[in-house]
Every structure is written in C-alpha cells, then in structure tokens.
Amino acid sequence: MSTLVVGSRASHLAKAQVREFLAPLRERFPDVTFRQRVITEAGDQDRRSALKEVSERGGGSAFSVNQVDALVSGEVDVIVHSLKDLPTANPPGLILLPPPTRADVHDALCGSTLAGLPHGGRIGTSASRRIAQLLHVRPDLVPVEIRGNVPTRLGKLRTQRLDAVVLAAAGIKRLGRGEEISEILPIELFPPSPGQGALGIQIREDNELAREILAGSGDPVTDAEVRAERAMLAELHGGCSVPVGAFGKADGDVLTLHGQVTSVDGRRQVEARLSGPLCEPEKLGVQVAGLLLDQGAEGILAEVRPAA
Numbered sequence: 001m002s003t004l005v006v007g008s009r010a011s012h013l014a015k016a017q018v019r020e021f022l023a024p025l026r027e028r029f030p031d032v033t034f035r036q037r038v039i040t041e042a043g044d045q046d047r048r049s050a051l052k053e054v055s056e057r058g059g060g061s062a063f064s065v066n067q068v069d070a071l072v073s074g075e076v077d078v079i080v081h082s083l084k085d086l087p088t089a090n091p092p093g094l095i096l097l098p099p100p101t102r103a104d105v106h107d108a109l110c111g112s113t114l115a116g117l118p119h120g121g122r123i124g125t126s127a128s129r130r131i132a133q134l135l136h137v138r139p140d141l142v143p144v145e146i147r148g149n150v151p152t153r154l155g156k157l158r159t160q161r162l163d164a165v166v167l168a169a170a171g172i173k174r175l176g177r178g179e180e181i182s183e184i185l186p187i188e189l190f191p192p193s194p195g196q197g198a199l200g201i202q203i204r205e206d207n208e209l210a211r212e213i214l215a216g217s218g219d220p221v222t223d224a225e226v227r228a229e230r231a232m233l234a235e236l237h238g239g240c241s242v243p244v245g246a247f248g249k250a251d252g253d254v255l256t257l258h259g260q261v262t263s264v265d266g267r268r269q270v271e272a273r274l275s276g277p278l279c280e281p282e283k284l285g286v287q288v289a290g291l292l293l294d295q296g297a298e299g300i301l302a303e304v305r306p307a308a
C-alpha cells in the first residue's frame, strides 16, 4: 500500500484547497493513503522578516520557499499551492502538474457594491493590481492596506471601518463564505492575477509515484488558460505583486487572452487581447505581453519594481 504526503500552508484556505484536491483522488485510489502535512512560511508569521529572508535567498516567494524545501528534501510528495502565489520561474528539479478545473477567477467586493460605495470610500486591499484597477474606474476611492489571510481581511471590514474589501472570489467561496460577497467585479475591467482561482500542484520531477497517482488530476483547459496568463506575466518580468491582470479563456480549441497593466495611481492603463490555438498557450502569452510592452507597459511596471 502506498502513501502520498501532501503539503500546504497552514491557512484555512490552504487546507480547504488540499481537501478539494484530494477528494476525487481518495475516491479514485482507495488503496492509497493520503496524508496532509502543514508547512509554515515566514510570510505567514511576519511579513518584514519574510521579505528580508526571501531577498537574501535570491528570489522566490515568502509564501512558498519552505514548501519547496519540503518537496526537495522528500518530506512531502506534493504541494498544493494557490497558483497565483507561485513565482513564474520553477525551481530546478520541480514541476507543476496541470491544475484541476479552476474555481471562480473573479475578484469580489465585500461590504458594498462598486456603485454603492460613497465618494472617497475606504477600500481594503494591499494588492497593487487591485488598487490600480479600482482607482482607474473610481479615482475618488481611498485604498487602505490590509494584510493577513482571507478571514482576517474580511474581519477588517468592521474593525478598520472600511466600506469594502476586495478579495478573490475563489478564496471566499472555498472558505464557505460566498454569501458575504456584495459584488463580483466585472472581468473586463478587473482581470485577475495570473493563475487566480487555480491550484498550483507541484511535485519533484523524479517522483514516479506522485506522477502516476496524479496523472489524471488536471484539467487541460484550465492548464492552457493559466499557462497563457503566467507566460504573459513572465514575459513582463512580473512577480506576484505587480499591477498586472490577465484572463485566459478557452472556447473550444481557441484560447483568448486579455492582458492589462495599470499604474498604481490608476491614471495609465494599457490593454491587449489576442486569440490563438489552445495548444500554444505560452506563445499567446508572449504575444499579448509584446503588445502590452509596445504600448508602454515597461514604463508603468518600472514604477513598482524595487530599485535594483
């Protein structure tokens, strides 16, 4: 009898994602024992020390370095990440499997609808993309930096007297709190973070057992959509905290990718949209990035990049 150890971060969302990932697998492989293991990250504890540690280690995410170490050392066989939190550069020896069908890709407003927000309304979010997109359509709004996991951020609606908070619909729904969503933001104006709503299933390349058990766990359509989004982000040299929105959508064997880059003050925005064959998602991502760069995306992104 074989055992597969599945790691994730400690948050309720991370654990919910592991349960969602494992449910169909437990049914398909009744003889396999699936064990869950929690791996804490510096980013889950103290953001400042986390950022310092990450910069000292030469990149990577404050929310994925320990997970990756656990995978490399063999402590776990699989890590279930939120794909959008994963850097586009894959560590050597590790691979991302095609993700399962993704959950709701939209951003959501909790506390108020967009039209219902008062002039100068206080909106909780610390994501530069969300700040930029909101200010682009409502320059009067006042972004308020909030941190922490999803339940903490929902709680800040009241404790920080905010008019609304913006969060990924996927996370809110996975935590069973979908009824707290006031408005699903329109995807044309608010394309999400590349990979939003999808799981990032990471394994060691040489782990035959994991490869065998997880071979059928992915959805090829979701895979193509997120590949295009992430290829676009990589081409823009963006990380997880840049004001870049991307939405890839398949229709039959045609994939359409919408890319958007917005200055954090919301004043400048460039957009591009292209369709291509579903079987060449990375090519489409690079092409859309090229169109964004032609329109000056680099100048917008240079403002948010830390000085080298």
Ligand SMILES: NCc1[nH]cc(CCC(=O)O)c1CC(=O)O
Binding pocket: 082, 083, 084, 085, 150, 166, 167, 168, 169, 170, 171, 172, 195, 196, 197, 198
């Ligand atoms: N950066 C935090 C994070 N990472 C994944 C999710 C939600 C699930 C998802 O987007 O896939 C969230 C919270 C949020 O952005 O509201």
